[in-house]
Amino acid sequence: MALCATDTARALLCRDGKAAAHLKLISIFVIFFTSVVGISSPVVLARLFQGKPVYDKAILIIKCFAAGVILSTSLVHVLPDAFDALADCQLASRHPWKDFPFSGLVTLIGVLTALLVDLTATSHVESHGHGHGHGHKVTKDYTRIGESEELGVVSKKLGQREKEAELGIEVSAAGEEGRGESEELVRLKQKLVSQVLEIGIIFHSVIIGVTMGMSQNQCTIKPLVAALAFHQIFEGMGLGGCIAQAGFSFGTTAYMSFMFSVTTPMGIVLGMIVFSVTGYDDSSPNALILEGLLGSLSSGILIYMALVDLIALDFFHNKLMSSEPLLKKASFAALVLGSTSMSILALWA
Numbered sequence: 001m002a003l004c005a006t007d008t009a010r011a012l013l014c015r016d017g018k019a020a021a022h023l024k025l026i027s028i029f030v031i032f033f034t035s036v037v038g039i040s041s042p043v044v045l046a047r048l049f050q051g052k053p054v055y056d057k058a059i060l061i062i063k064c065f066a067a068g069v070i071l072s073t074s075l076v077h078v079l080p081d082a083f084d085a086l087a088d089c090q091l092a093s094r095h096p097w098k099d100f101p102f103s104g105l106v107t108l109i110g111v112l113t114a115l116l117v118d119l120t121a122t123s124h125v126e127s128h129g130h131g132h133g134h135g136h137k138v139t140k141d142y143t144r145i146g147e148s149e150e151l152g153v154v155s156k157k158l159g160q161r162e163k164e165a166e167l168g169i170e171v172s173a174a175g176e177e178g179r180g181e182s183e184e185l186v187r188l189k190q191k192l193v194s195q196v197l198e199i200g201i202i203f204h205s206v207i208i209g210v211t212m213g214m215s216q217n218q219c220t221i222k223p224l225v226a227a228l229a230f231h232q233i234f235e236g237m238g239l240g241g242c243i244a245q246a247g248f249s250f251g252t253t254a255y256m257s258f259m260f261s262v263t264t265p266m267g268i269v270l271g272m273i274v275f276s277v278t279g280y281d282d283s284s285p286n287a288l289i290l291e292g293l294l295g296s297l298s299s300g301i302l303i304y305m306a307l308v309d310l311i312a313l314d315f316f317h318n319k320l321m322s323s324e325p326l327l328k329k330a331s332f333a334a335l336v337l338g339s340t341s342m343s344i345l346a347l348w349a
Contacts, residue, residue: 019218024272027212027225028265034229035261038236039243043253046244056320057327059245064331066238067310068338070197073235074302076346078204079107082295085288094285103296110300114196118309121192190246193309197242198256200301201235202263207294209267214275214287227348228264234341236260242310311335 042062049055083103091097212224243256314321314331321328 023221035232038233039240042240062241064334065338066241068335069238071306072339072342074299078299085292106296107300110297111304114301114304194242194246204298205263206267209264210271213268213271223348
C-alpha cells in the first residue's frame with residue numbers, strides 16, 4: 001500500500017490537463033507522419049525494384065526484419081504492459097484478479113484464436129483452389145504423363161517421333177500450369193498472413209492510442225510521443241514488407257497502409273473524447289482491466305503470427321533461403337536487428 005501511495009503522489013505532480021492535451025495534439029500529427037513513412041517505405045521500394053534480380057532477396061530480408069519487430073513488440077512491449085495492468089495495486093487485492101494469471105490465459109486464447117483463423121482461412125484457400133479444377137488438372141497431368149510414356153515406347157517401335165514431341169510439349173505445359181496454381185495458393189496464403197497481421201497490429205495500436213488519449217499525465221506522454229514515433233516506423237516497415245510480398249493491388253495496398261497510419265491517431269482522439277465526455281480515468285480499475293485483457297489478446301495474436309507465419313515459414317519452408325546459406329545468415333541478422341530495435345525502445349515506452 002505504501003508503494004501505491006508513492007505512485008499516486010508522483011502521478012498527481014505530473015497531472016496537467018492543458019499540457020497533456022497540447023502534447024497529444026502534437027503526437028497525432030507526428031505519429032501519423034511516421035506511420036506513413038514506415039509502412040510506405042518497403043511498399044514503394046518493392047514497386048521500384050520489382051522484376052529485378054535482387055527483388056526477392058530484398059523482400060525476404062525486409063520480411064525477416066518485420067518478424068523481429070513484431071515478435072519484440074509482442075514480448076517486450078505489449079505483454080509486459082498487460083501483466084502490469086492486471087497486477088496493478090488497485091487490482092492485486094481484488095477477486096478474481098489476484099487468484100489467477102489472466103494475462104497469460106488471455107495471451108494463450110489469442111494464440112489459439114490466431115491458429116483457428118489461420119486453419120479456417122487456409123482450408124478455405126485450398127478448397128477454393130480445388131473448386132476451380134486444381135485437383136482435376138493434377139489427375140489430368142498424371143494421365144498425360146502415363147500416355148506419354150506408353151506412346152514413347154510405341155514411337156520407338158514405329159518411329160513416330162513427331163507425336164512423342166507433341167505430347168512432350170503438352171506435359172510441359174501441364175507442369176507449368178500446375179506450378180502456376182501452386183504459386184497462386186502461396187500468394188493467397190501471403191495475403192491472408194498480411195491481413196491477419198494487420199488486424200493484430202491495429203488492435204494493439206487502438207489500445208495504445210486510447211490509453212494515451214485518456215491519460216492526463218504529461219510525464220508519461222512526453223517520452224511516449226518520441227517512442228511511439230519510432231515504434232510506428234519499425235512496425236510499419238514490418239507490415240509494409242509483408243504487404244509488398246503479398247502482391248496486393250494498388251487500391252488494397254493503399255487502403256491497408258492508410259488504416260495502419262490512422263489507427264493510433266484515431267485511438268488518441270477517441271481517448272480524448274471519452275475522457276472529456278465521461279471524465280474516465282485511465283488509471284481506474286475498469287480501465288486497467290480492459291487494457292490488460294485487450295493487450296494480452298493482441299500479444300497472443302502477434303506472437304503466433306511472428307513465430308508461425310513469418311519466422312518458421314521463411315526459415316524452414318522458403319526454397320530461396322534454403323538454397324543460399326549467405327542469404328539465410330543475412331535474414332537472421334535482419335531478424336535480430338528488428339527485434340533489437342524494438343527492444344531498445346522499451347527503455348522509453
